[in-house]
Amino acid sequence: MPVRQFIFGFILLCALAPFxxxxxxxxxxxxxxVHATTSGWSETGLAQARAFSEQIRSSxxxxxxxxxxxAEWGDTATPMELASxxxxxxxxxxxxxASEHLINLDRRLGNSASTIAHxx
Numbered sequence: 001m002p003v004r005q006f007i008f009g010f011i012l013l014c015a016l017a018p019f020x021x022x023x024x025x026x027x028x029x030x031x032x033x034v035h036a037t038t039s040g041w042s043e044t045g046l047a048q049a050r051a052f053s054e055q056i057r058s059s060x061x062x063x064x065x066x067x068x069x070x071a072e073w074g075d076t077a078t079p080m081e082l083a084s085x086x087x088x089x090x091x092x093x094x095x096x097x098a099s100e101h102l103i104n105l106d107r108r109l110g111n112s113a114s115t116i117a118h119x120x
Contacts (some may be wrong), residue, residue: 029067036068046071 046063050073055059060074097103 029064033064034068034072036065041065041070 019035022075041063049063050061050071053073058074059080060072062072062076063070094103094105098105
């Protein structure tokens with residue numbers, strides 16, 4: 001049950017986050033994570049996300065944008081056993097990309113691959 005709650009909370013936070021592409025100029029975490037001082041995130045939205053995560057009893061939440069920690073709560077230092085989180089995460093990301101019209105789910109993969117090959 002905690003894994004489902006974690007996944008649901010993570011997907012909710014992904015939906016709240018502004019969707020953008022990563023470029024070479026974006027920061028990437030090293031051995032230590034840098035905390036963002038001004039992130040542009042809504043303090044009210046973060047407070048609502050925190051309240052929701054506490055309501056569903058999430059063990060920990062960490063929000064990262066462009067390689068910097070925007071917010072975190074709970075025990076984020078302890079490794080957690082997460083089975084099959086990849087499918088749920090990819091499903092959420094594909095849903096976000098489809099809603100932003102970045103991908104077309106009606107196209108076949110063969111059509112997309114040939115389009116990409118012609119652009120190269």
